[in-house]
Amino acid sequence: MTTxxxxxxxxxxxxxxxxxxxxxxxxATEEKQHLDYLYKGYLGELEFYNRLQQxxxxxxxxxxxxxxxxxxxxxxxxxxxxxxxxxxxxxxKNFEGEFYLEQDNWYVALTGKEIKNPLLQLRRSEFxxxxxxxxxxxxxxxxxxIIFIHPEFTLYQxxxxxxxxxxxxxxxxxxxxxxxxxxxxxxQKRVVDQFIVHHKEQSAYEQLPQYEYDKLKKGIICPSCTxxxxxxxxxxxxxETCGRQENIESSVMRSVKEFALLFPHRKITTSxxxxxxxxxYSKKTIQKILATHLTPAxxxxxxxxxPKKEIITINNPD
Numbered sequence: 001m002t003t004x005x006x007x008x009x010x011x012x013x014x015x016x017x018x019x020x021x022x023x024x025x026x027x028a029t030e031e032k033q034h035l036d037y038l039y040k041g042y043l044g045e046l047e048f049y050n051r052l053q054q055x056x057x058x059x060x061x062x063x064x065x066x067x068x069x070x071x072x073x074x075x076x077x078x079x080x081x082x083x084x085x086x087x088x089x090x091x092x093k094n095f096e097g098e099f100y101l102e103q104d105n106w107y108v109a110l111t112g113k114e115i116k117n118p119l120l121q122l123r124r125s126e127f128x129x130x131x132x133x134x135x136x137x138x139x140x141x142x143x144x145x146i147i148f149i150h151p152e153f154t155l156y157q158x159x160x161x162x163x164x165x166x167x168x169x170x171x172x173x174x175x176x177x178x179x180x181x182x183x184x185x186x187x188q189k190r191v192v193d194q195f196i197v198h199h200k201e202q203s204a205y206e207q208l209p210q211y212e213y214d215k216l217k218k219g220i221i222c223p224s225c226t227x228x229x230x231x232x233x234x235x236x237x238x239x240e241t242c243g244r245q246e247n248i249e250s251s252v253m254r255s256v257k258e259f260a261l262l263f264p265h266r267k268i269t270t271s272x273x274x275x276x277x278x279x280x281y282s283k284k285t286i287q288k289i290l291a292t293h294l295t296p297a298x299x300x301x302x303x304x305x306x307p308k309k310e311i312i313t314i315n316n317p318d
Contacts, residue, residue, distance in 0.1 A: 006063045006196060009045040009078075013261070014038060014206045020258045021209060023226040024216040031209050044094025044149045045078050051149075055174050057081070060181055061188050067200040070128040070135075074200060077125060081177070082192060084185050088177070089129060089144040091122045093153075100156035109156065122146055122163065136194055213263060218278040220251045221258070230279050237279075252277060252289045267304035268294065 011019070015038040021027070022035060045064065052058055061082040068075055081088035098109035106115050126144045133140055146164045148155070153167055165173050219228040220237060227241025229251055237251045238244070256268060259276050266272065270287040280286060290296075294305035 006065055006199065009042065009049050009064045011042055012038065012065070013202055014208065015042060016261060017206075017208055020221070020262055021211055021216070023221050023228070024218075025209070025211060027209060034207055040094050041092075044092045047094070047149050048079065048090070048092045048147055051170065051174065056178050057174060057181065061184060061192050063192065063195055066195055067203055068128070068132060068195070068198055069200060070132040073128070074204060075125050075128045076203070077129070080195070082188050084182050084188055086141040086143050087129075087133075087191075089122075089126055089142055090147050091118070091125065091145070092147045092149055093118055094150050095148060095153050096150045097152065098154045098156065101158050109154075118146055119162070119164075132198075136191075138191060140191070211262070213266075216262075218276055220255050220277050220279060222246075223254065228279070231281075248280065248285065249289050249292075252280065252286060253293055256290070256294075268306075269304045 015035075018027075018031070018035040018038060022032075027035065049064065052062065063080045063082070064078065066077040066080065068077065077089065078092045079090040081090070099115070100107055100109050104117060104119075106117050107113065108115060122144050126142050130142055133142075144163050147170065148164065148166050149170070151167050155164070155166060158164065217228075221227075222229055222239040222242060222244055223246065224244045225239065225242045227239045229237035229239055229246065231248075232238035232245060235247055235249075237246050237248055252273065255277050256273055259266075259273065260268060268290070270283055270290060273290065274280065274283045274286045277286065290305045293308070295308045296303050297306055298304050
């Protein structure tokens with residue numbers, strides 16, 4: 001069976017890039033709003049995951065954060081609970097505040113501003129998921145729901161037959177699901193494998209800001225805030241903003257991960273990571289850390305580093 005890399009919500013590539021860029025460059029207002037939207041969505045998915053972990057449903061086949069191709073397009077799924085007789089499709093919304101419905105239109109109660117009907121996204125995902133399952137030769141019913149996870153979300157004038165679970169209904173809903181969970185079968189595991197194999201790592205619809213290496217602020221970003229780390233002791237770094245301490249090795253490897261995601265076509269070399277981290281003065285320290293955690297390639301002064309056990313073809317990378 002394929003290793004399940006989707007057993008817990010993870011930050012999307014788009015969100016990670018935004019969070020790496022935010023301390024290093026000035027984002028436009030719209031870009032900051034998009035970053036907040038992505039992060040709030042991730043926190044909602046994480047909260048739903050934590051709620052499931054408090055029930056016996058955690059022992060069943062649940063997948064998170066799938067990006068799937070279907071019908072010449074793609075669609076994103078927050079969570080799937082896979083049973084032998086049906087599949088539960090969960091779209092998690094982290095809306096906060098009071099909202100109301102008038103016919104099929106959704107509005108913010110405080111301002112009267114209309115928002116996009118979240119049920120439209122749910123219906124689209126259900127439709128594309130059904131097409132994908134049929135393509136794979138499965139005739140499995142889909143039961144879709146929107147999970148409103150934020151405890152301070154309120155929805156007025158909502159018909160009772162809508163496929164939505166409000167915060168006050170979630171505990172009862174999860175208990176009801178657990179009461180009827182079936183035994184896991186090989187067929188279910190095969191379906192899980194198919195989802196994981198067909199997952200796409202990168203969306204064609206990412207909304208990323210334009211950025212250039214030379215214009216980004218260099219340094220090691222604090223893992224707790226948007227401050228930067230500076231040397232504290234021989235083996236420790238400290239955040240200038242919040243005072244968090246971290247060992248140099250962890251700091252450098254986090255920075256390597258950022259560099260590789262932001263600039264996937266650039267080689268990871270001692271000089272480049274030394275420049276990217278900026279505040280670590282010794283190139284020898286950088287070289288030692290890279291050699292410990294990565295696989296060296298090339299020769300002598302042209303040495304660069306690859307993830308261990310990874311086999312890739314490099315076509316004249318920068």
